[in-house]
Amino acid sequence: MKSDYTDVAIIGGGPGGYSAALYCARSGYSVLVLEKLSPGGQMATTGQVDNYPGFDEGIDGFELGEKMQRGAERFGVKTEFDEVVSVDLASSPKQITTTSGVINAGTVIIATGASPRLLGLPEENALRGRGVAYCATCDGQMYKNKTVIVAGGGNSAAADALFLSKICSKVYLVHRRDSLRASRIYQEPLEKSGVEFLWNSRIIEILHDKRVNGVRIENVKDQSIRDIPVDGVFVAIGRVPDTELFRGQIELDPQGYIIADETTRTSIPGVFAVGDVRTKPLRQIVTAAADGATASHFVEEYLM
Ligand code: NAP
Numbered sequence: 056m057k058s059d060y061t062d063v064a065i066i067g068g069g070p071g072g073y074s075a076a077l078y079c080a081r082s083g084y085s086v087l088v089l090e091k092l093s094p095g096g097q098m099a100t101t102g103q104v105d106n107y108p109g110f111d112e113g114i115d116g117f118e119l120g121e122k123m124q125r126g127a128e129r130f131g132v133k134t135e136f137d138e139v140v141s142v143d144l145a146s147s148p149k150q151i152t153t154t155s156g157v158i159n160a161g162t163v164i165i166a167t168g169a170s171p172r173l174l175g176l177p178e179e180n181a182l183r184g185r186g187v188a189y190c191a192t193c194d195g196q197m198y199k200n201k202t203v204i205v206a207g208g209g210n211s212a213a214a215d216a217l218f219l220s221k222i223c224s225k226v227y228l229v230h231r232r233d234s235l236r237a238s239r240i241y242q243e244p245l246e247k248s249g250v251e252f253l254w255n256s257r258i259i260e261i262l263h264d265k266r267v268n269g270v271r272i273e274n275v276k277d278q279s280i281r282d283i284p285v286d287g288v289f290v291a292i293g294r295v296p297d298t299e300l301f302r303g304q305i306e307l308d309p310q311g312y313i314i315a316d317e318t319t320r321t322s323i324p325g326v327f328a329v330g331d332v333r334t335k336p337l338r339q340i341v342t343a344a345a346d347g348a349t350a351s352h353f354v355e356e357y358l359m
Contacts, residue, residue, distance in 0.1 A: 059087075059156070059157075059158050059159065060085075060148065060158075060159045060160070060161075061085045061086065061087040061133075061158060061159075061160050061161070062079070062084035062085045062086065062160070062161045062162065062358060063075075063076075063079045063084050063085070063086045063087070063160065063161065063162050063163075063164060063354055064087050064089065064149070064151050064158050064160035064162070064163050064164070065079075065086065065087065065088045065089065065163075065164045065166055066089050066139055066142075066151070066163065066164070066165050066166060066167055066300075067088075067089075067090065067096060067165065067166035067167040067168055067297075067330070067332070068088045068089075068090030068093075068094040068095070068096065068120070068124065068134060068166075069094075069095060069096025069097060069098055069120070069166055069168050069330060069331075069343060070095075070096070070098055070107075070119075070120075070123060070330065070340045070341075070343040070344045070347070071096075071166040071168075071329035071330025071331070071332075071343035071344065071346050071347045071350075072088055072090070072096070072164065072166030072329070072330070072347065073088065073094065073120075073123035073124055073126070073127045073132075073347070074123070074127075074329075074343070074344040074345075074346070074347025074348055075164045075166065075327075075329055075346070075347035075348070075350045075351055075354075076088050076127040076132040076347070077123075077126060077127040077130060077132065077347070078347060078348050078350075078351030078352075079164075079350075079351045079354055079355075080127060080130035080131050080132045081130050082351060082354075082355055084161075084354070084355075084358070085131075085133075086127075086131070086132045086133070087132075087133050087134075087135060087158060087160075088124075088127070088132060088133070088134045088135070089134075089135050089137055089139055089151065089153060089158070090134060090135075090136055090137075091136070091137065091138040091139070092136075093117070093120065093136075094120040094121055094123060094124035094134070095116060095117055095119065095120020095121070095123070095124075096120070096166075096168045096330075097168055097169075097170065097331070098116040098119060098120055098340055099116050099117040099120045100116060100117075100183065100184070101116035101190070101193050101194065103115065103116075103194075103196075103197065104116045104119055104193065104340065105193075105196060106192060106193065106339065106340070106341070107119065107340045107341055107344075108341070119340075135153070135155075137153040137154055137155055138153060138154050139151055139152070139153050139300060140152050140153060140154060141300065142163070142300055142301065142304070143304075144163060144301070144304050144305060144323050144326050145304065145323065148160055148161055149161075149162070149163050149325065149326070151163065161325070161357075161358055162325045162326070162327065162354050162357055162358060163325065163326045163327070164319075164326075164327045164328075164329055164347075164350050164354070165298075165301065165305075165313060165321070165326065165327065165328045165329070165332055166328075166329045166330050166332065166343075166347070167296075167297040167298065167300075167332050168296075168297055168330055168331045168332055168343075169294040169295060169296040169297060169312070169331040169332060169338065170294065170295050170297065171189035171190075171290060171292075171293075171294055171295075172290075172292050172293045172294060172295050173290065174206060174258060174290055174292065176258065176259070176260065176261055177260075178261060178263070179261060179290075182261055182263055182266075182267055182288075185263070185265065185266045185267065186261075186263065186266045186267025186268075186286060186287050186288060187261065187267060187287075187288050187290065188287060188288070188289050188290070189289070189290050189291070191205070191214075191215035191218045191219050191289050191291070192215075192218060192339070194287075194289075195215075195218055195219050195222050195223075195289075196222065197287075198219065198222065198223050198286060198287045199222050199223070200222075200223065200224045201223055201224060201286035201287060202223065202224060202225040202226075202227075202284065202285045202286050202287075203219055203223050203225075203226055203227070203285055203286060203287035203288070203289055204226070204227040204228070204229055204253075204258070204270055204283065204285045204287070204288055204289070205219065205226065205227070205228045205229070205250075205289045205291055206229050206230075206257075206258055206288065206289070206290050206291060206292055207228075207230065207290070207291035207292040207293070208230035208231070208232055208234075208235045208236050208237065209235070209236050209237055209291070209292075209293065210237045210238055210241065211291040211292075211293070212228060212230070212235070212237065212291040212292070213228075213235055213237035213238075213241035213245060214237075214241065215289050215291045216228045216245065216248070216250045217241065217244055217245060217248055217250070219289065220248040220249055220250050223287075225251070226248070226249070226250045226251070227250070227251050227252075227253055227283065227285070228245075228250050228251070228252050228253065229253040229256050229257065229258060229270075229272060230252070230253070230254060230255075230256070231255065231256065231257045231275055232254070232255065233254045233255055234254075253272060255274055255275050255276045256272050256273065256274050256275060257272070257273055257275055258270045258271070258272060258288065259271050259272070259273045259280075261288055262282065266286075267285065267286065267287060267288055268284060268285075268286070269282050269283060269284045269285055270282070270283055270285055270288060293310075294331070294338075295311070296310065296311045296312045296313070296331070296332050297332060298311050298312070298313055298332060301313065304323070305321050305322055305323055305326065306321065306322035308334050312332065312333060312334045313328035313332055313333045313334070314333075314334050315327070315328040315333040315334060316334075317349065318349065318353055319333065319346055319349050319350040319353060320353055321333075324357065325357050327350040327353060327354065329343060329346035329347050329349075329350045330342075330343030330346055330347070331343060333346070
């Protein structure tokens with residue numbers, strides 16, 4: 056097993072990770088990004104990114120991920136495509152064990168992100184990008200003047216339904232209870248929005264040919280079934296942060312997000328959390344990238 060030292064080890068190669076990498080490398084530190092799949096993280100699964108500034112025609116999420124990787128590597132950042140199997144964040148230097156070796160690091164930036172919670176329906180994953188979506192602000196414009204259904208009853212579902220009601224010709228909101236748990240601020244605008252609520256109901260099947268063309272809905276009270284033609288299904292039933300590796304070492308909130316404020320500092324000195332994995336009000340590419348820049352500032356302060 057090989058063993059290497061780096062000033063900054065970054066776990067996760069999404070926009071938060073590569074923006075931290077770019078800034079840290081430009082400050083003169085040795086930087087290693089550990090990514091288990093491909094650069095871009097969740098962003099890489101988004102066909103068209105229109106809400107990251109600087110791309111007047113929008114850009115494919117996978118391509119943006121590659122650009123972020125190349126942009127950081129231009130300043131000496133190294134990327135290792137490897138899975139992290141364990142970490143020791145309290146040791147000095149900090150230790151990261153991957154499937155091919157141990158990395159000793161002066162600081163660690165956690166940028167592992169969060170994944171949308173899935174409905175768990177057959178073919179849900181296969182239809183992702185062909186009618187199944189998990190982010191209204193990212194993918195909503197593709198459903199302009201179309202019919203969509205939003206699943207969920209929290210703030211994300213309420214915000215997504217409202218957002219989509221301004222773009223789509225028809226929006227349904229399906230929730231397994233008889234009322235939303237979303238904040239009151241959403242109630243009145245939602246009532247005025249024309250969104251049709253399907254209470255006490257759940258999607259039991261996504262209907263499709265090559266793309267989604269409908270949903271089968273079950274009423275959970277009387278088990279009645281109905282099919283509704285839709286062009287898109289927006290799943291907004293919460294997210295799951297990728298923090299299992301760190302549980303027991305670092306402070307997490309009840310949902311499993313790493314507790315870190317705008318400084319990106321965590322409960323462990325020298326360990327920072329950026330992007331969707333940390334406690335924050337808005338999880339977007341641009342806010343993840345901003346975290347990366349902030350983290351580099353506090354990395355520098357720590358390594359001084
Ligand atoms: P959330 O608050 O955890 O709500 C998830 C919703 O999805 C709940 O209504 C839940 O139903 C439903 N659900 C969960 N699993 C389901 C399943 N398998 N099938 C059907 N429905 C399911 O998640 P969120 O709305 O994504 O919000 C996450 C956090 O971000 C919250 O703290 C939220 O306040 C915050 N947020 C804030 C804003 C804002 O303030 N503008 C916007 C978005 C998000 P039950 O009600 O039956 O449990």
